Amino acid sequence: MLTGFALVTMTVIFSWLVYGRYILNATPTWVEQASLLLIVFIGFLGAAVGIHNKTHLGVTFFRDNAPTPIKIILDMINHVFIMIFGFIMMIYSYELVLFKWDTQIPLIHLPEGLRAVPIMICGGLILLFSIGHIVKYKNALTNKNPK
Numbered sequence: 001m002l003t004g005f006a007l008v009t010m011t012v013i014f015s016w017l018v019y020g021r022y023i024l025n026a027t028p029t030w031v032e033q034a035s036l037l038l039i040v041f042i043g044f045l046g047a048a049v050g051i052h053n054k055t056h057l058g059v060t061f062f063r064d065n066a067p068t069p070i071k072i073i074l075d076m077i078n079h080v081f082i083m084i085f086g087f088i089m090m091i092y093s094y095e096l097v098l099f100k101w102d103t104q105i106p107l108i109h110l111p112e113g114l115r116a117v118p119i120m121i122c123g124g125l126i127l128l129f130s131i132g133h134i135v136k137y138k139n140a141l142t143n144k145n146p147k
Helices: 002-022 030-052 068-100 112-141
Strands: none
Touching: 002 030, 030 112, 068 112
16 A cells, blocks of 8 residues: 555656646656655565565575475475574664664655665564464464464
8 A cells, every 4th residue: 555655656756747848848856856755655565575475586496396394394494594584674674764863865855775775664664474374384284374
């Protein structure tokens, strides 16, 4: 829902850009910076949702042709690496937020660190979603939860 709202917002501000440029003959210059901020939000939140839904990019040839217990182990290993990546992404983007917070984004006068906030949130969500997948796979291996 959040990315959908951001996409609708981008559509509205680009409509204003076209109207301002071709009807009013006064191009609103803030649209580009605002849309860049929204694109970062949409892209990184979409990446986290891809981890949650298990639609992230991956090579699955060997996993798909392996017996079920091996598939589960390979998926667990995959999510351990994704979990580590999400943690690193969250920590370093937090440092980037702090580092860039005092700088202003041109034309929209918001903190430059705001661009890294979606990256930090995405890293945290990737970390949480990967932990959830690992717990589910662990339960499947121990037959506590056959689903």
